[in-house]
Amino acid sequence: MIRIHNSLTGQKQELKPVEPGHVRMYSCGITVYDYFHVGNARMLVVFDMVSRYLRHRGYRVTYVRNITDVDDKIINRAREAGIDWRAHAKKFTDAMHEDLAALGCLPPEKEPKASEYIDEMLTMIGQLIDNGYAYQASNGDVMYDVHKFAPYGKLSGKKLDDLRAGARVEVDTAKRDPLDFVLWKSAKPGEPAWPSRWGDGRPGWHIECSAMSTKELGEHFDIHGGGLDLKFPHHENEIAQTCGATGGKFAEIWMHNGFLNIDNEKMSKSLGNFFTTREVLAKIKHPEVLRFFLLSSHYRGPMNYSPDQLEQAEAGLTRLYTALRGVPEEMPAGVQLTPGSATTAFNESMDDDFNTPEAIAVLQGLARELNTAKSSGAGNAALANTAGELRALAGVLGILRVPAEQWFRGGAAEGALSDADIDARIAARLAARKAKNWAESDRIRDELAAAKVILEDKAGGVTTWRRA
C-alpha cells in the first residue's frame, strides 16, 4: 500500500488510482525563459522518482509534465534578445531536455506546450464565463471571479479575507476583487496574440495548466505535483478553473516538493543566490551526484544547497559504486534475480510517502553486505544476486546507472594522464614491488597521486586505480 501526503488534507492517504492499476499524474514543468536552476532540478528529479517508483510497483503510469512557452518572462527575454519568442522558447526547451537527460529524468508520456493548447484554454474560459465564474473586465482582460468559487483557498488553507488583508497587490480597478486573476490578457502591441471571442489576446499562466492537464488526463486524475511555491496561487487557481469549468473532481492528491535553499534562504533571481543546473553539472564529477544529493533528503522538506553537500553526496554515491566494483555488471546468463529482504525494506520505505533517505540507507546496507562478502573472499556467483539487487533498487531512484569501473576511471581532467600511461606506471611499480624496492614503488604511487590517480593494491598482486 502506497501512502502519499496530500497537500489538500495535510495527511497521508492511500494511493487508489481512479482507474485501477493506472496512475495518471501531472506536474507543472518549467517556464522556458532561461536555463533552469537547481531548485527546478529538485522538482524535476522528485517527480521523475515518483513516476519511476510507481512503475516499479507495477502501476501503469501516465506522467504529463508541461512546458510553459507562452509567458511574460519569455516575451520580455525574447524582446531583449531581439528574437522571436518562439525561437527563444525553443532554445531553452532544447537546453532543458539536455539537462534533464543528464539528470537521468525519463521523458514523460506527454510534454504539452502551452502554445499548442490555446483552443482548449479558450474553451475552458468560455465554460467559466457560461458557468458564472469569469467576467470580462473593462480593460478587455477576462478575469476569474474568486468570490464565485466557494472552496477557493482550500488547498493553501487561506481565507479570502485573510488574503486580502495581506494583499500587497496593486489596486487594479479593472478587477472586481484584488484577488481575481487573469484568464485571458487582451493583446498588446508586439506581443503574441491569438484571436478569441473576447478579442485578440493571450492566456494567463494559470489557465494553461488547467487546460493541458484536463486535455491530457481528463477531469479527474490521481496526482498533481509541483514546487511548494506553486501551491498558492497557481494550484489554487487551477482548482478554481478546472472545477469551475468542468465540475470535475480534478486531482485526488496534490504533492508539493520543498525548496532547495542557499544559506537557508530560498534561491531567487532577485536575491541573486541561485545556480543553474547547467553550471552545477559542469562542476561535479557526474550528473548522478546532483541527483543523489537531491534524493538524499525527503522531498517535502527544505534542503540546503552547497558545494560541501555535493561533496558529501559524491562520497556517499562512491561508497555504493565501490561495493559494485569488480562484480560483473550483468547477472550470469540464465540466472534470475531473486529479490531479498532489502527489496522489501526498500519498498516499505518508499511506500511511505517516498522516503528516499531511508531507501538509500537500505542501499547502503546492501553495499556493506557486498563489501563484507568480498572481503571474506566470496566469488562472483555469490555476489551476483546482491549486486543485482543493489543495481535494480538504485535504478528505481535513477542512480548507479554507470558501470562501476567507468565511475572510478572517468572524469579525467584536461591534460591528465591517459589510461595507458597509468597502466604503464603501475606495471613499473609492480616490478619495483616484486624487487621489494619500496622507495621506487612509493615514488611511483606518489607521482600518480599528484596526478589525482589513487592506487589500490589488491590481493594476488593486482593493482586497481581510480581518479580522485
Place this chain on the structure above:
RNA sequence: GGCUAGGUGGCAGAAUGGUUAUGCAGCGGCCUGCAAAGCCGUCUAUGCCGGUUCGAUUCCGACCCUAGCCUCCA
C-alpha cells in the same frame, strides 16, 4: 498582521512512547611492505519550560528561533 512548515550528534539526514537509521568526518583495531579501499569496534544528539505517562526526542500546552506563503517563482 494572517497562514504553513520546521528546530535531532562535528556535518548531512531518517525514525521512534522504552532497546536510539544511514552516509561523511573522528578515534581504536584487523588487513597492507607502507598506504588506499574494505571489515570490526567506538565517541558526540533530539531548541527552552511545563504537562500527560511507570517512562517522551516522540503526545499536549506555552515560549524562543528559523524558513516559506499571503506578489512572478519548482
